[in-house]
Structure formats: C-alpha cells, structure tokens
Amino acid sequence: MEKEVQQVLDKVLHSAELPTLPTVASRLLILTAKEDTTLNDIASLVSTDVSLSTKILKVSNSAFYSFPQQISSINQAVSILGINAVRSLVLSFSFLSMRGGKKSQAFNFEKFWQRSFAGAVAAKLILENVKGADTEEIFISSLLRNLGQLIMACTIPEQYAEILIKLEEEKSNDEAVEKEIIGAGHSFIGYKVAE
Secondary structure (H helix, E strand, O other): OOHHHHHHHHHHHOOOOOOOOOHHHHHHHHHHHOOOOOHHHHHHHHHOOHHHHHHHHHHHOOOOOOOOOOOOOHHHHHHHHOHHHHHHHHHHHHHHHOOOOOOOOOOOHHHHHHHHHHHHHHHHHHHOOOOOOOHHHHHHHHHHOOHHHHHHHHHOHHHHHHHHHHHHHHOOOHHHHHHHHHOOOHHHHHHHHHO
C-alpha cells in the first residue's frame, strides 16, 4: 500500500470522529451471528431501545409490509418479520441516525442517507423477484455501499470538502477524484474500516 494511502487510512481509523454504531445495533450483530439465538433474545434486545422499537412497529404496520393484522409488540414483529428483516430495520435506523461530530460543511448528510435508503429499498424490491435471493442481505449491502463517503466526511472533512467541490466543478467519477486528492476511493476506505 502506498505511503500516502496508508497515512489517510491511519488518520481515518484513528479519528475520534469515526462514526460508530449505536449499542443495540452492535449487540444485535453479535447476537444474530450466534446459532442458538432465539426470537425472544432479539425481541428483548430491541425492546431496550424505545425509539428503535417504535420505529420498527411503525414500519411493520406500514404499507411496505402490508400485514393483514396490526402488529402491536416487538415480540410479534420479530416473529412475523423474522430475524433478518428485524436486523435490517435496526441497522437501517441505526445508520440513519449516525452523525459525525466534526461535520464537513459541504457534505449533505440527509441527502446521503436518502440516497442510501432509496437504493437499498430498490435493490430489495428488485431481488424479491429473484428466486433464492437473500433480500435482507442485499438491503444491508446496498444501504452500506457508500459508507466510505460518510466516513471520510466525518473523519477528514476538509479533504472531503475539497473532493466534493472538485466533483461539483468537473461532474466526474467520485472514486477517481477521491483517488486523485487523497489517494484512495470511498469503497476502499469503507472496506478497510469494516475490516
């Protein structure tokens, strides 16, 4: 790895502004990775966060899922939706609530999340027509596909603002401009942080 890229990566990885998942989402990822996890375990964990529980119940009762009966508890939502769908919802709401401390003035956090969420929903809807496709995994993957942009906007806001200005002026490929200015694209940064 080039020295310049390693320096940027070190700055990102050691930044106090690196966004982190909320506790419930982090614990849910650990819990769902275990083979002996029960629906009750998932419901108990999600129930510890009132705001998250409310959002999940609201989405569960929306036209998106179109269930014939009203879902009134997290236990019921987990048993009807399943662990993967609840995990997708928890991660979606958690990522949507993440904000960096030292924000880039040029980066539009709201627009970023709207695009990410719209892309994830579209990918899920498309793959519902593909036999055997894991739509929840696709949803999460699509939601996170540009996470490196958020990471750079939070951890190296001045450099990322420079990238955004150049992108606006030239209307060129974001990965190419990112590589030109900092030596690495957002896909690489996102991958290395996730790793």
